[in-house]
Amino acid sequence: MISDYPGSVDVLTQRVHCEREKLLRIAALITDVVDGDARFLPTARHYDSLARDLATELDGIAALAAGRKGDTISWDRLNRLLERAEKVVIEAQCFLESVLYRVHLLDRGSGDAADAFLAYLGAGSQVRHRIVTGMSAGSASINHTLDLVRLPFPAVTVWDLPVVAHEFGHHLVRELRHVSGNDERPLKRFTQDNLAAEVRFRKGDPQASADADAAKLRLEETAADAYATYTLGPAYAYACLVLRVDPTRAMRSPTTHPSWCRRIHLAAAVLRAIKRRTGRQQYAQAADCVEALWRSMTDSPPVAPRTAAHVARHADVLVECLARHAHDALYDAGSRPASIMECLTADGEVSLPSGTTPAHVVNAAWSWRLGEWDRFSALGPRVNARALKLICSTSGP
Structure with missing residues (x-):
C-alpha cells in the first residue's frame, strides 16, 4: 500500500530532475561520440552550453514551484521550457x-563536401556563425535551434547542393549583417517591409492578420530563392526543376511557399537583374536557359504581366540588397563550366581553371547532367564523386 502520495510540487520537481538529467546525459554522449573530432567540436560545445542553460532554467522552475507550492505559473513555465528542450533534443x-x-x-x-560548400557560402556572405549538417529522410531543410541543415539521407550529392544553398539563404535572412556593421538585418528587413506593405494593402480585410504568418514565410522563401540564385547562378533553378517541381502542380501556391511557377520566374528575374x-x-x-527548361517541362501559361512585374520588383530589390x-x-x-565539365569526366588527376569555386563546380555538374541526359544513369555516380572531391579542394580562401 502507498501511504504517502506525492503532491504537485513533488511531481514537478521529479519531472524537472528527469528532464535535466536527460539533457546533460545527451551532452555527455555527444562529447563521447565526437571524441575531439575538430569537424564536430563547435557543435558539441554549443549543445553542451544549451543543455546547461536549460538545466539551470529547470532548476529555477523547481525552486519557484517549491516556494509557490506548485502553482499554475510554475507548470506553465515548465511546459514552455519542455517545448524548447524537445526541439534541442530532436536536433541533438x-x-x-x-x-x-x-x-x-x-x-x-x-558530409565533408557539404561542410566545405557551406563554409564557402558563409565566407562569401561574411557570416561567421557556423552551420551544422545532419541527415534527413526527406529533402534538405534547416532548423534554427542548432542552426542545423539536414542533408538528404543516405548521402548528399552535388545535385542537391543548390537546395542546400537555399536553406543557407534562410539562415542569411536572420544573420546577414548590414555592410556598415550595425545590427540591422537587410534580408529580414526585406521581409518585414513587404509584409507591412501587404498588411496595409489589405487593411480592413478580417483575414489579413490570419494570413500574415504565412505571408512572412512566403517572403522568406523568396529571399532564400534569390540568394541561392545570386550565389549559384542557374544551377539553383535547374536543381528545383529537375529534383523538386511537379509540372502538373507548378501553378499551385502552398500556404507557406510561392508557387513553383513564381519561384522559377523569380530565379530568371534575379539573373536578369544581375545582368x-x-x-x-x-x-x-x-536566365534564357532557365526559362527554356521551364517551358520544356511544363504546359503552364505565361506569367500574368502583373505577377511578372511584381516578381521583377522583388528580384531588383533583393539583388541590390545582396x-x-x-x-x-x-x-x-x-x-569555366565548359572546361570544368571536362574535369568531371576525365580520368586521373585534373587541373582546374584558375579561380574555380564550388559554385563553378556545381554549375558544371548541372550543365553536364542536362547536356548528357541519356548518360546520367551510367556516369552520374562517377561525376558526382569527382564533383564532391573538387568542391572540397576549391572551398578554401
Missing part, C-alpha cells in the same frame, strides 16, 4: 546520427 539526435554516420564513412565523404547591374550577358543567357551586403557571394558567370 539528428546531429549524433550524422556524426556516427560520417565517422564510419557511410556517407563516402559527402543589368553587371552588364555581363552571361547572366541573361543563363550586391551591397553580400557582394562576394555573387556567382561569377563565365566560360
Whole structure:
C-alpha cells in the first residue's frame, strides 16, 4: 500500500530532475561520440552550453514551484521550457546520427563536401556563425535551434547542393549583417517591409492578420530563392526543376511557399537583374536557359504581366540588397563550366581553371547532367564523386 502520495510540487520537481538529467546525459554522449573530432567540436560545445542553460532554467522552475507550492505559473513555465528542450533534443539526435554516420564513412565523404560548400557560402556572405549538417529522410531543410541543415539521407550529392544553398539563404535572412556593421538585418528587413506593405494593402480585410504568418514565410522563401540564385547562378533553378517541381502542380501556391511557377520566374528575374547591374550577358543567357527548361517541362501559361512585374520588383530589390551586403557571394558567370565539365569526366588527376569555386563546380555538374541526359544513369555516380572531391579542394580562401 502507498501511504504517502506525492503532491504537485513533488511531481514537478521529479519531472524537472528527469528532464535535466536527460539533457546533460545527451551532452555527455555527444562529447563521447565526437571524441575531439575538430569537424564536430563547435557543435558539441554549443549543445553542451544549451543543455546547461536549460538545466539551470529547470532548476529555477523547481525552486519557484517549491516556494509557490506548485502553482499554475510554475507548470506553465515548465511546459514552455519542455517545448524548447524537445526541439534541442530532436536536433541533438539528428546531429549524433550524422556524426556516427560520417565517422564510419557511410556517407563516402559527402558530409565533408557539404561542410566545405557551406563554409564557402558563409565566407562569401561574411557570416561567421557556423552551420551544422545532419541527415534527413526527406529533402534538405534547416532548423534554427542548432542552426542545423539536414542533408538528404543516405548521402548528399552535388545535385542537391543548390537546395542546400537555399536553406543557407534562410539562415542569411536572420544573420546577414548590414555592410556598415550595425545590427540591422537587410534580408529580414526585406521581409518585414513587404509584409507591412501587404498588411496595409489589405487593411480592413478580417483575414489579413490570419494570413500574415504565412505571408512572412512566403517572403522568406523568396529571399532564400534569390540568394541561392545570386550565389549559384542557374544551377539553383535547374536543381528545383529537375529534383523538386511537379509540372502538373507548378501553378499551385502552398500556404507557406510561392508557387513553383513564381519561384522559377523569380530565379530568371534575379539573373536578369544581375545582368543589368553587371552588364555581363552571361547572366541573361543563363536566365534564357532557365526559362527554356521551364517551358520544356511544363504546359503552364505565361506569367500574368502583373505577377511578372511584381516578381521583377522583388528580384531588383533583393539583388541590390545582396550586391551591397553580400557582394562576394555573387556567382561569377563565365566560360569555366565548359572546361570544368571536362574535369568531371576525365580520368586521373585534373587541373582546374584558375579561380574555380564550388559554385563553378556545381554549375558544371548541372550543365553536364542536362547536356548528357541519356548518360546520367551510367556516369552520374562517377561525376558526382569527382564533383564532391573538387568542391572540397576549391572551398578554401
